[in-house]
Structure formats: C-alpha cells, structure tokens
Amino acid sequence: MPAALLALLYLALTCAPLALAALQGLPPRPLRDELATGVALTGLAILLVEFALSGRFRVVSGRIGMDVTMRLHQLLARAASVLILLHPFLYSGPQSLRPGLTPPGAVPLNFDWSGLWPGIVAWLLLGAVMVMALGRDGLYRHETWRALHGIMALVMAGLGVLHATRAGRYSSDPVLWGFWWVLFAIAVLSLVWVYAIKPLMKARRPWRVSSVTRLADRTWELCLDPEGHTGLRYLPGHFAWISIGKPAVSLDENPFSIASAPAEGSRLRFVIKELGDFTNRLGELTPGTRAWVDAPFGSLTLQRHGKAGGVAMIAGGVGIAPMLSHLRQLDADDDPRPRVLFYANRIEEQIACRKELDARSHSGPLRVIHVLSDPPAGWTGETGFVTPDVLTRHLDAEALTRWVFVLCGPPPMLHAVEDALLGLGVPAHNILLEQFSYD
Ligand SMILES: Cc1cc2nc3c(=O)[nH]c(=O)nc-3n(C[C@H](O)[C@H](O)[C@H](O)COP(=O)(O)OP(=O)(O)OC[C@H]3O[C@@H](n4cnc5c(N)ncnc54)[C@H](O)[C@@H]3O)c2cc1C
Missing domain, CATH: 3.40.50.80 (Nucleotide-binding domain of ferredoxin-NADP reductase (FNR) module)
Known part of the structure; x- marks a missing residue:
C-alpha cells in the first residue's frame, strides 16, 4: 500500500469518530462540552490506531520506514495523551458536571457510575503508562517494559472504549459503538499476532548459532544457520528480531540488522555491540544453541533506488x-x-x-x-x-x-x-x- 494511502487511511480512522458524532445531529451543548467530547473521541481513536504503529507490521514500517513509524508512534501517543488528559477538565463547569444543575434545554452529562469508572481507571492508567515510558531506561529490563507497555496500553484502550460506549453522548449510537469495538478488536488481534501467532509460526523454522566471533572492541559477529529449512528471504538493509536459547514464544527478543547478504547463502550474520543484558553475554554463547528469527523488517533497502x-x-x-x-x-x-x-x-x-x-x-x-x-x-x-x-x-x-x-x-x-x-x-x-x- 503506498505511503500516501496509508496516511489517508490513518486520517480517516482518527477523524471518523468526530464525523460520525457530527452526523448524529444531536442538539448542541455548550461549546466547552462539545470540545471535551471532541478531544476524547480523537484521543481515543489515535490511541487505538497506535497498536498498528508499534513497528511490528511490515505493511506500515516497510512503507514509511522504521524510524518514521517509531517517531510517529511516540509523537502521536503524546498527542493522544494530552487530548485524553484534558478531557475531564474541559467540561464547562459545575452546571454541566453536576447532575441537576444542567442549564435549561441542555442535555445533562451521563453520571452513571458503570460508565464513569472505566474512564477514571483508563485516565489514571494513561498517566502510569506515560511515567513508565519516561523512566523505561535503567529502571527495568527493556523486555519487561515492552510487555508492560503493551498490556497496560491494551487494558487502557479497552477501558476507554467501555467508558465511551457507556457514558459517551455520541458513542452509544450503534454506528460509533461498532466503530470503537472493531478498532479495539483489531488492537487485540495485533498483539495476539505479534506475541502468539508469529512466534508459533516461527517455531516451525528454528535456527542454530554457528559461531560467535569477536570483531572489534565490545563488538561481535553472530552467525545463525537455518535448521531443516531453506532460511530467510530478505534484502540488504533489513533487520530481524532474534531470540537465542529461549522458547519460541518469549518476550526476550531483540532487533538486529542483518549484516550478511542474500547472495552469500542461507547463513545470517549479525554485527552486535555489547550494550546490556543480552548483548553483554554474546561471548558466552555456544555453537549449537537454538535461536529464533522473525524477519525481515525495516526499509533501509535500495529497492526503490x-x-x-x-x-x-x-x-x-x-x-x-x-x-x-x-x-x-x-x-x-x-x-x-x-x-x-x-x-x-x-x-x-x-x-x-x-x-x-x-x-x-x-x-x-x-x-x-x-x-x-x-x-x-x-x-x-x-x-x-x-x-x-x-x-x-x-x-x-x-x-x-x-x-x-x-x-x-x-x-x-x-x-x-x-x-x-x-x-x-x-x-x-x-x-x-x-x-x-x-x-
Ligand atoms: C531496527 C534496529 C536494528 C538494530 N540493529 C542492531 C545491530 O545490527 N547491531 C547492534 O549491536 N544493535 C542493533 N540494534 C540495537 C539492539 O537492538 C540493542 O542494542 C539490543 O537490543 C540491546 O539489548 P540488551 O538486552 O543487550 O540491552 P538492554 O539492557 O535490554 O537494553 C539497552 C538499550 O538497548 C535498547 N534496546 C534493548 N532492547 C531493545 C529492543 N527489543 N528494541 C529496541 N531497542 C532495544 C534500549 O534503548 C535499551 O535502553 C538495533 C536496534 C533496532 C531498533
């Protein structure tokens, strides 16, 4: 799919809730209340589409590049966070926040607790995810952070959708209600795909460490050979997620650029610098250790040049x-x-x-x-x-x-x-x- 089409699809998905709300033609409320709803609708849509911008989908990162994907993921997450954090503060004041004090003719806010609690918990979780993302280096292992980030984001998105569909003025409409739950189902499937289906597919194509050689100061060459299959189809410039000495379904995997060339045959070569818990132990790896490869990813290829x-x-x-x-x-x-x-x-x-x-x-x-x-x-x-x-x-x-x-x-x-x-x-x-x- 061309990058321009992806951008259009993104805009359509994130603007759709506003358009679907406007099309309902409900009687107007004070401007601040409409604004409060508008920022929440847009923020939630951006948040749900973030799952597709996690860098694990070739249809996106292969088109616009891994760097652009990750930069967008981070920037848009920040934008969505600001919108959602502002949401409760934008309501026009006590008259619309307190039941019974709504001005004559205006529609009161829905204060039903069953709709309110998911929103409050999602809002607090959002703050927690942001704090965790800021302190992710040094406080916990990168893999722990990645797993927690995904799970917390999914719970937060689910609660956000529950809040919108139970308490929202516009989201109880069947079309918008369906839109939210379809987006949420796609987000769930995206995680299931990355952390369950892909690893199971990978399990059918094992690799073995054939050598680990010191190349330069704290830098190693790691070679992997396919075991019982023909190897990987890739282009120069692609990278792979690899895990070594772990079960095929594991959160312990790290991305590395492939340093070998397809013309050299099925052996994959990587040049890896010692940096943390996995890379510092490369020198201890013994030939024959089982490895798993999820690839190819990235767009540093000369294909279009x-x-x-x-x-x-x-x-x-x-x-x-x-x-x-x-x-x-x-x-x-x-x-x-x-x-x-x-x-x-x-x-x-x-x-x-x-x-x-x-x-x-x-x-x-x-x-x-x-x-x-x-x-x-x-x-x-x-x-x-x-x-x-x-x-x-x-x-x-x-x-x-x-x-x-x-x-x-x-x-x-x-x-x-x-x-x-x-x-x-x-x-x-x-x-x-x-x-x-x-x-
Ligand atoms: C697309 C891509 C290609 C890469 N190619 C190479 C390469 O060819 N050679 C090389 O030496 N390094 C490469 N890296 C960096 C490499 O992934 C990290 O250095 C490695 O994962 C560190 O793992 P660790 O467990 O030793 O360190 P940790 O202590 O877990 O982490 C140290 C730092 O490495 C980064 N990191 C750790 N795990 C990941 C992860 N799963 N995804 C992204 N970043 C992570 C984080 O910034 C973290 O703060 C690449 C990274 C990316 C994103």
Whole structure:
C-alpha cells in the first residue's frame, strides 16, 4: 500500500469518530462540552490506531520506514495523551458536571457510575503508562517494559472504549459503538499476532548459532544457520528480531540488522555491540544453541533506488551492520555504481571488519573514509565528526544530487548528518535512515 494511502487511511480512522458524532445531529451543548467530547473521541481513536504503529507490521514500517513509524508512534501517543488528559477538565463547569444543575434545554452529562469508572481507571492508567515510558531506561529490563507497555496500553484502550460506549453522548449510537469495538478488536488481534501467532509460526523454522566471533572492541559477529529449512528471504538493509536459547514464544527478543547478504547463502550474520543484558553475554554463547528469527523488517533497502547514480553510506559505530550487507550484495551483483562508505567511530579499536572493507575498496568501486573522533597519534584519516566539510571533501555535486544516502548509527549523529545532507542540497527522498534506539 503506498505511503500516501496509508496516511489517508490513518486520517480517516482518527477523524471518523468526530464525523460520525457530527452526523448524529444531536442538539448542541455548550461549546466547552462539545470540545471535551471532541478531544476524547480523537484521543481515543489515535490511541487505538497506535497498536498498528508499534513497528511490528511490515505493511506500515516497510512503507514509511522504521524510524518514521517509531517517531510517529511516540509523537502521536503524546498527542493522544494530552487530548485524553484534558478531557475531564474541559467540561464547562459545575452546571454541566453536576447532575441537576444542567442549564435549561441542555442535555445533562451521563453520571452513571458503570460508565464513569472505566474512564477514571483508563485516565489514571494513561498517566502510569506515560511515567513508565519516561523512566523505561535503567529502571527495568527493556523486555519487561515492552510487555508492560503493551498490556497496560491494551487494558487502557479497552477501558476507554467501555467508558465511551457507556457514558459517551455520541458513542452509544450503534454506528460509533461498532466503530470503537472493531478498532479495539483489531488492537487485540495485533498483539495476539505479534506475541502468539508469529512466534508459533516461527517455531516451525528454528535456527542454530554457528559461531560467535569477536570483531572489534565490545563488538561481535553472530552467525545463525537455518535448521531443516531453506532460511530467510530478505534484502540488504533489513533487520530481524532474534531470540537465542529461549522458547519460541518469549518476550526476550531483540532487533538486529542483518549484516550478511542474500547472495552469500542461507547463513545470517549479525554485527552486535555489547550494550546490556543480552548483548553483554554474546561471548558466552555456544555453537549449537537454538535461536529464533522473525524477519525481515525495516526499509533501509535500495529497492526503490535502482536508478541512483551511486551509493553513499554513512555509518556510526555498529551502524556498520546494514552497510556490510549492502556492500556484500553490491559486490556479489557486480554493481558498477560508485560507492563511498563514511565510517565513524570514536577510537581505531572500534572499527569492525576493517580488513574486509580494505579488501573491498581495493578491488571494487568502493571508497572507505574512516572518521575518528578520538584518533591515535599519526592518524591520517578524517577526524572529528561527519560534518558538511568532511562530506564535501569526498562527494562532488553530482553525488550530492543523484546518489542515494544510507545512514545508520547513534540518533544524535544521524540527525546531524541528515541536516548536513539536506543543507548540502541532497533531496530528502534520497536519504534512507535507521537508528538503533528510539529513546
Ligand atoms: C531496527 C534496529 C536494528 C538494530 N540493529 C542492531 C545491530 O545490527 N547491531 C547492534 O549491536 N544493535 C542493533 N540494534 C540495537 C539492539 O537492538 C540493542 O542494542 C539490543 O537490543 C540491546 O539489548 P540488551 O538486552 O543487550 O540491552 P538492554 O539492557 O535490554 O537494553 C539497552 C538499550 O538497548 C535498547 N534496546 C534493548 N532492547 C531493545 C529492543 N527489543 N528494541 C529496541 N531497542 C532495544 C534500549 O534503548 C535499551 O535502553 C538495533 C536496534 C533496532 C531498533
């Protein structure tokens, strides 16, 4: 589905409650009361559609990119939260909040407790989900946070729909009532799909760890081989959710870019940096350990850039992983297009796969530009960060306008490089970007 169609579908779903309410033609209430209802209708619709923006649906993240999906997920969740938190405070005052004090001719609010309590609990849960999301790093394991986030969001959405359909002035109408419960059923199904159906499908296609090799400072190469099946169909730039040494149905799974190329065969290679509880234990993994792979995901692929005059890759640290996949596939395809890799690290010891990169740059149309922010004495490569000066020293005007740019690395670096490229005249549609965290 094209991205524009997805955007239209999103607008239609989130605006539908307002339109359906307006079409009911009920007698008007004070403006503030209509506003209070309007923000709640829109906020609840945004919240329910958030389940489709969780990053686990290829039809969305494959179209608009994982980064855009996650940025939208976070921004829209914040917008929905503000709307819903405002909802009870917008009612016009005691005359509409207290039964019996409604002005003559106006319709009183529904204070039936059976409709009120789900709204109060959902409202309080929303605050709790927001506080948990803000403190998610450091306080609990990422997997614990992810599971709690999903469950709490689902309970909150269910209670929100219950409140709307029991207490709402417009949502008791059969059409709007049906709309809410269908959206809620889709939200439930989306979680069932991600956490039950997909893992069960995955269980039929096991993988095994074939090797774990140290590549650079705190950086490992993990290789997985398919067991009893032909492996995965993917494109360079895709990423996979993997879990190792756990049951197929487990919340313990982490996303990693695939560093191997489809042309290399069925073995999957990953380049992984030690960061937390799973990645710090990579060196202890023994060959033969059972693994599970859910893939492919992401949109850092060159699929739609076949006509680009060349490929510029800008990687920060372990952001080299998807670039390796691209470089390996481009060489395997004998793609004649010029390519440049800007590879930024803090220190020289962090450079992964240096020999392979050197070999590829000597034998093919690749130039590798190493950039170190903390270079050793005698370093002859670029120093500091990937700035507009560094970029223009190695890319001419033709490259800036006709090449595709693939960016992957820490978020601050990515956004600085993206701004630099836009400032140098690179068209936005020629920039592909993937970040490894959405904090
Ligand atoms: C699309 C994508 C591709 C990635 N590709 C690579 C790669 O090729 N190589 C690599 O080294 N790293 C990659 N990462 C980052 C990698 O997923 C995390 O470093 C890893 O999951 C950390 O797990 P942990 O248990 O060791 O650390 P934890 O202690 O659990 O977490 C440390 C931090 O890692 C991040 N993180 C942890 N789990 C997840 C998760 N399930 N989803 C998203 N972020 C998480 C969070 O910011 C967290 O604060 C990628 C991330 C994403 C989103």
